Amino acid sequence: MKLQVDRDVLAEAVTWAVRGLSPRPPVPVLAGVLLDATPEGLTLSAFDYEVSAKVSIDAQVDEPGTVLVHGRLLADISRSLPSGKPVELAADGTKVQVVCGSSRFSLQQMPTTDYPTLPTSPEPTGTVSGEAFTKAVSQVAIAADRGDTLPILTGVRVEIDGDKLSLLATDRYRLALRELTWNPAAADAAHVALIPARTLSETAKALGAAGSVEVALGNAAGGEGLVGFEAGQRRTTTRLLDGDYPKVTSIFPSSVDTISVIKTSDLTEAVKRVALVAERNTPVRLRFSEGQVAIEAGQGDDAQASEAVEATLSGPELEIAFNPQFLLDGLGAIGTDYARLAFTQPSRPAVLSGQATADGESDESYRYVLMPVRFAS
C-alpha cells in the first residue's frame, strides 16, 4: 500500500472513524483502524462489535493494499501533523510509514487476518434532514438513563410509522418525546428500535452537518439487532439494545388543570439562581399564581432563596417541587422563546412544551414530561 492524502481530510476521517472505539477493547485488533487503499481512494473502517464506522476519502493511490494500525494513535498523529502539506502513507514490511513534510512516523501493523468483517452496508429505510435529526436526538437523549440498573433505559426508543419518526427516552423520572416527519423508502414503513443514547448522540452530531441522513432499520441493516446511518461518505452501524421498553402511553395526562406560560430564558435564569441554595437532592419549589410564578429553594436552617418570574396562569393555582437539574434540562431542550407547563396535581407528572410567542399555539412536537418531588411530611 502506498498513497498520498490531504492532511486535514485524513485527520477528520480518522478521528471520526475511531471516535467510538473502546480504549480497552476485548480483543487487541479491535483498537485498530483498517486502511483500505483502492484506485478509487482510501476507506477507513473501525469496528468493536458494538459500533462500526466506515468513511471513504479521496486519495492518490500509487499501490493498492490493506493495513491495520492502532486507531487512536493514528488519529492523534494525524491531528498533530503540520497542516497544509500532503501526508504519505506507505506499508513497509511489518510497519506503516507516515510522512508529512519533515515529520516521519513508523507504526506497527496489526494482523488483518484476525480483524472481524464489518456488518454489511444496509439499504436505507428512509432519509431525514441532518439538522432536524441532530436537534431531535439532542432533545431526547437528555432524558435517557445514565445509570446501569436498567440497561434498556440507557437507550432512545425510535419508532417509525410511515412518514412519522418519533424518538423517546426516559430515566423513570422524566421522559422526552420528539415527533418529526421524514422520508421513508416505503410508505408503509414500520419499525421500533432501541438505540444506545450515547452512541446515537455521537452519531447524530457527527452526521448532522450533512444535508440528509439515511437511516436503515430492521432487516435492511443486514440482520436484526442493528441500525445503520449514512451521510455523504460516512457510514456507521450500532448494535441495538434488547429488552422490553416500558409502555408509556399512560404517562401523558389525558386532561390538564393548570397551564402556565413563561418566558423560557427568564425561568431558566431564575431556577439556576435559586437552585444555588438547593443542596444535593433538594428540590426547587414553584408556586404558580395569577401573573407570576414564585420560585424557592432551601428550608429550615439551610440557606434559602426566592425569586418571582412573570407568568400567565389558566386554571387553579398550584405549588409543585422539582429536581432543579431535571427542570433545567427540559427548559434547555425546548428551543423556543416561551415555555408552557401543564399540570394536574402536585404529585402527578407535569408536561413541558415549547411555544414561539406568549399567546401563540403550543408546539407539541416536543414534550418533556417531568415527575415532581414529593415532600415527605
Added chain:
Amino acid sequence: MFIDGGEEGRFLHADLDSFFASVEQRDDPSLRGRPVLVGGGVVVAASYEARAAGVRAPMGARAARRLCPDAVVVPPRMGAYAQASGAVFAIFRDITPRVEGISIDEAFLDVGGLRRLAGAPTAIGTGLRGRVRAEVGLPISVGIAGPKFLAKVASAAAKPDGLLSVPVGGELAFLHPLPVERLWGVGPVTAATLHTHGIATVGDLARHPQEWLAAQVGTGAARHLYALSQARDPRGVDSGRRRRSIGAQRAIGRGPHSQAQLDAVLVGLLDRVCGRLREAGRSARGVTLRVRFGDYTRATRSQTLDGPADSTPVLLAVARLLLASAHERIVADGITLLGVSLHGLDNHGVVQLALPFEVGAGGWDPPPAAVRDQGSLDRAVDQVRGRFGTSALTRGVLVGRDPGIQMPVLPDGHGAQ
C-alpha cells in the same frame, strides 16, 4: 451568661447496667441475685452474676453454659426493653434537653448550664440514678467528666451501679493508668499493634509523640489517639444527632437455603428497615447488602440509587438485585447471615417520584403496581402497624416464619427537640 467555674466536668454519660438482664431480674424476682442469660442460641445479654463467671455477650449459648452451668436462660422480650428504654430516656430529657442518645441503653447529657437550676453534676448524676432506680426499677451507672469521651470511660469504671466523677484537672491522673483498650477507637487490632511496642496503658501511649504513633497506626488514628491520651475531646453533646444509616440483619442457620427462603428473609429485613426509614420521615439514597458466607467470611455489596427513595418496593427491588449478584458465591459457600442497611439518608424527607408506567412491562423495576400508587400502600401498612403493632400486618411470604430477634433500637432523632 453563667460561666461554669466548678471543679466538675459538664458531660454526663449514663449507661444502663446489663440492660436486658436487669429488666428480666426486675420483672421476675426469682431471677434476682442469680446469673441470667438472655437469648436463645446466642446470648445477647448476661447479668453481672453471669459476667462474673466470664460470660460475655454475644456468645454462643453452649459456651456460656459451660462457663456458668447454673445460669438461668430466658428468651428476650424486646418490647419490654424498648419500653424501659423509653422511660429512661424520658427521665434524661426531664433533666436536660441536651441529650444525645448513643444506643437504646446509653446517652450523653450536657449538664454544664444546670448548676444553678439543679446543682453540681455529681448531684444531678446521683439524682438521675435514684430516679431511674425508683421510677423504672433499673440500675444505671454514671460517669462525669469535662472531655466527652472521658465521661464514657468513667461510667465504664463506675459499673456496676455506680457513679464516678473525674474532677477538672484530674483527667490525666484518672486516664493514664487505664489500659489502652478503654480508649474509643482502640479495637483488638490496634491494641495488638500497640502492645508489640510495649504500650499497655493510656499513659504509655501519651509518652509517645504523635509522629511516632502515625508510623504505627496511620495519621488519622494517631491524631485521634494522641488527642484522647491527652484527655482532649472537642465534641459537645449533639441533641439533634440523626442516624446516618438504618440497618437490620438476620443470622441464618447453616445448611442449604432455597432462593425463596433467602428472598423471604430479605423481604422481612427490608420491611423492617423501610418502616423505620419512613417513621423517621426520611429517605435513602443507597442500599448495602451484607452477607456472611458459610465459612464466616463476609462480603458487602452496595448500590446507589438515582435519587432518594422511601418506598419498600423500590428499595426491595434494589436489595434483590444485590442478593442476586451474590448468588453464585452463596450457592458455592453457603450463607449464615444476611443484613441490609439503607444509607445516604436525606434529612429533608424529599422523594423524587417516578413516572407512573403501566403494569406489565417486563423486567421493569420498580414493580409497576407499587410505582403507580406512589407509596400509598406503604403508608397504609405503616398506619396499621402504628396502631395495632408490628405483627398486626405481615407480608404473605413471611406468614408462619420466625421473624428472628428484633433488637430494639433508639428511634431516629431521639433527643432532638
